[in-house]
Amino acid sequence: MQFLRKNKMLIIYAVSLAILFLLLKLFEYKLLIIDHSFEIYAGTIALLFTLLGIWLSRKLFSPKKITTIIEKEKIVEKEVFIAGPQHFVLNQKAFEETDLSARELEVLSLIAKGLSNQEIASSLFVSVNTIKTHVTNLFYKLEVTRRTQAVEKAKKLSIIP
Amino acid sequence: MQFLRKNKMLIIYAVSLAILFLLLKLFEYKLLIIDHSFEIYAGTIALLFTLLGIWLSRKLFSPKKITTIIEKEKIVEKEVFIAGPQHFVLNQKAFEETDLSARELEVLSLIAKGLSNQEIASSLFVSVNTIKTHVTNLFYKLEVTRRTQAVEKAKKLSIIP
DNA sequence: TAAAAAATCACCCGAAAGTATGAGGCGTTT
DNA sequence: AAACGCCTCATACTTTCGGGTGATTTTTTA
Numbered sequence: 001m002q003f004l005r006k007n008k009m010l011i012i013y014a015v016s017l018a019i020l021f022l023l024l025k026l027f028e029y030k031l032l033i034i035d036h037s038f039e040i041y042a043g044t045i046a047l048l049f050t051l052l053g054i055w056l057s058r059k060l061f062s063p064k065k066i067t068t069i070i071e072k073e074k075i076v077e078k079e080v081f082i083a084g085p086q087h088f089v090l091n092q093k094a095f096e097e098t099d100l101s102a103r104e105l106e107v108l109s110l111i112a113k114g115l116s117n118q119e120i121a122s123s124l125f126v127s128v129n130t131i132k133t134h135v136t137n138l139f140y141k142l143e144v145t146r147r148t149q150a151v152e153k154a155k156k157l158s159i160i161p
Numbered sequence: 162m163q164f165l166r167k168n169k170m171l172i173i174y175a176v177s178l179a180i181l182f183l184l185l186k187l188f189e190y191k192l193l194i195i196d197h198s199f200e201i202y203a204g205t206i207a208l209l210f211t212l213l214g215i216w217l218s219r220k221l222f223s224p225k226k227i228t229t230i231i232e233k234e235k236i237v238e239k240e241v242f243i244a245g246p247q248h249f250v251l252n253q254k255a256f257e258e259t260d261l262s263a264r265e266l267e268v269l270s271l272i273a274k275g276l277s278n279q280e281i282a283s284s285l286f287v288s289v290n291t292i293k294t295h296v297t298n299l300f301y302k303l304e305v306t307r308r309t310q311a312v313e314k315a316k317k318l319s320i321i322p
Numbered sequence: 323t324a325a326a327a328a329a330t331c332a333c334c335c336g337a338a339a340g341t342a343t344g345a346g347g348c349g350t351t352t
Numbered sequence: 353a354a355a356c357g358c359c360t361c362a363t364a365c366t367t368t369c370g371g372g373t374g375a376t377t378t379t380t381t382a
Contacts, residue, residue: 101328114310116368129331136370137328145370146338147309149275262358278339289338291360297341298358307368308339 088161095159104138107131109160112151252319259320265299268292270321273312 095105110120117135121128135147144150154160261269271281278296282289296308305311315321 103329111309112313114305114307114313116307118368126329127331129333130329132370133330136372139370144275146275146277147369148272148312151309151312152273152275264359287359288361290362293340294360296339300340306340 089158091158094157098157098159099141100138100159104134104141105159107134108138108150108154111135111147112154112160249322250319255318256320259318260302261299261320265295265302266320268295269299269311269315272296272308273315273321 100108106124107120110123115123117128117131121131124131139145139150142150142153144153151160256266267285268281271284276284278289278292282292285292300306300311303311303314305314312321
């Protein structure tokens, strides 16, 4: 009896299969006289067993097993103060609050490296005027008026290393 | 082309089915001469399409649809490293190697704070020209040509915070 | 697909930064 | 005392920055 209970599902599947085959066997003879009966028969089997497969898989791979993998992680930021040689991690939150675009951040980090507008323009393959525009916009967003100030603020906000 | 991309999966299924039917059709003739060929054929179809069904369902009813209902939130603490209030210690050795004078260091640190020459001059009660001279000299000693570079280098050398 | 946001470029102008050069005062070092 | 380094200041000149305005193109988003 224990065996029966433990393998309940398996037995149901087996019986279902047997019944299906039986039904198909019955149809087999009735359909033999019809044109293309074989194709129809094969198609029926295909369809039925596809459905069976779908049903089977939904039973077997029940949500439980799937969900354990895709549990949503809720990230809680916890401030940890450390010292020593910092491997820089961009402060995403602060970065977003500044409203800086990716390009502006790029320019900003090059400014911090001590490059002139012309040098930045060359290294990014754009005109100096474009860099000037970026610089002006980024100054506005950081609320500063000089590149040294911009670097200062950006470092304080952990936007650049 | 967009149609192709959007219905990629559908097309794959259709092609797979077609190929399966083709294979089965080929086997059909070869197996006709064998005893119980029909049963074997039907069985093969059944098996293949069961597998197809399983595969199909796993693709179609992807975790997404199931999980939205049973989404679980898992709280994970993520350490976020924040530039803590670093207690700066001047690198005496590096400082001496630069040959910078005390006054020059003073000017340098004000430059790093984002002050203009005029502002530095005012805060040190000297003329702008004096500051310019200091700046020029300190650039020479640090082997740079721009204040942003000077700040970069000085920070790297731990001469300024 | 229309609207919004980014990225691109240009031109002008004034302010700031940077270069070069010279020079006077002041304390220490030889 | 002469030499040296440092701080101070000035003048003159060049280059770079930064502000303002306007426009086009590309990308993203609603």
